[in-house]
Amino acid sequence: xxxxxxxxxxxxxxxxxxxxxxxxxxxxxxxxxxxxxxxxxxxxxxxxxxxxxxxxxxxxxxxxxxxxxxxxxxxxxxxxxxxxxxxxxxxxxxxxxxxxxxxxxxxxxxxxxxxxxxxxxxxxxxxxxxxxxxxxxxxxxxxxxxxxxxxxxxxxxxxxxxxxxxxxxxxxxxxxxxxxxxxxxxxxxxxxxxxxxxxxxxxxxxxxxxxxxxxxxxxxxxxxxxxxxxxxxxxxxxxxxxxxxxxxxxxxxxxxxxxxxxxxxxxxxxxxxxxxxxxx
Numbered sequence: 001x002x003x004x005x006x007x008x009x010x011x012x013x014x015x016x017x018x019x020x021x022x023x024x025x026x027x028x029x030x031x032x033x034x035x036x037x038x039x040x041x042x043x044x045x046x047x048x049x050x051x052x053x054x055x056x057x058x059x060x061x062x063x064x065x066x067x068x069x070x071x072x073x074x075x076x077x078x079x080x081x082x083x084x085x086x087x088x089x090x091x092x093x094x095x096x097x098x099x100x101x102x103x104x105x106x107x108x109x110x111x112x113x114x115x116x117x118x119x120x121x122x123x124x125x126x127x128x129x130x131x132x133x134x135x136x137x138x139x140x141x142x143x144x145x146x147x148x149x150x151x152x153x154x155x156x157x158x159x160x161x162x163x164x165x166x167x168x169x170x171x172x173x174x175x176x177x178x179x180x181x182x183x184x185x186x187x188x189x190x191x192x193x194x195x196x197x198x199x200x201x202x203x204x205x206x207x208x209x210x211x212x213x214x215x216x217x218x219x220x221x222x223x224x225x226x227x228x229x230x231x232x233x234x235x236x237x238x239x240x241x242x243x244x245x246x247x248x249x250x251x252x253x254x255x256x257x258x259x260x261x262x263x264x265x266x267x268x269x270x271x272x273x274x275x276x277x278x279x280x
Contacts, residue, residue, distance in 0.1 A: 070102020077106025
């Protein structure tokens with residue numbers, strides 16, 4: 001294997017974006033965080049990486065056509081769960097970005113692939129095979145068109161049972177989004193607040209399929225398995241939802257169909273709005 005080492009100078013250690021990047025045959029290795037990816041290509045992590053951030057990003061993707069493979073390693077915040085206001089992995093307005101194969105622990109937002117309205121600048125991005133744990137508010141937040149969120153495990157979003165912010169395991173906006181085969185569990189929120197395992201908003205032609213969603217409601221807080229708002233033609237199929245106040249919820253501005261889902265221990269209603277495709 002050929003290894004090339006690039007030394008990056010810094011004016012202050014605390015704000016150094018990269019200590020060095022080693023180039024292997026098949027990927028550029030990120031050895032320290034914070035780090036900014038500025039060029040297309042394959043990037044990877046060779047060991048667990050930790051940082052203490054107050055509003056920054058551990059890994060920022062500032063280029064299209066990037067694959068970031070954590071290779072089974074973790075990007076972690078050193079601060080207590082949710083007290084870090086930063087982002088684990090971040091991109092804005094990018095396309096053909098893949099984030100895969102590892103863990104993101106802590107941070108207010110675990111993975112945030114951002115975009116602005118009308119959510120067309122960011123597209124064709126994938127988040128897969130990631131464990132996102134102990135995010136302060138949102139585990140995976142993905143905006144844009146033709147995105148895929150699959151085979152992830154998201155748990156313990158929300159700082160604690162005292163958290164009063166609206167909490168999300170997976171939150172998606174944009175058209176033709178596929179969210180499938182994810183496990184979302186144990187959203188943490190306070191009485192009077194709201195937790196969402198999966199939320200779809202401002203979307204058209206979204207598909208939410210084969211996910212497993214469990215949650216414990218604290219006090220009189222509301223919890224939703226799949227919460228759809230300001231969206232059209234949303235398909236919700238073959239999900240398992242347990243221990244919520246609401247299972248599948250369409251607000252009055254939204255429409256779609258649900259088929260073959262299993263709901264247990266719903267404290268208020270299993271289904272609100274939408275069309276029941278199980279009824280012939």
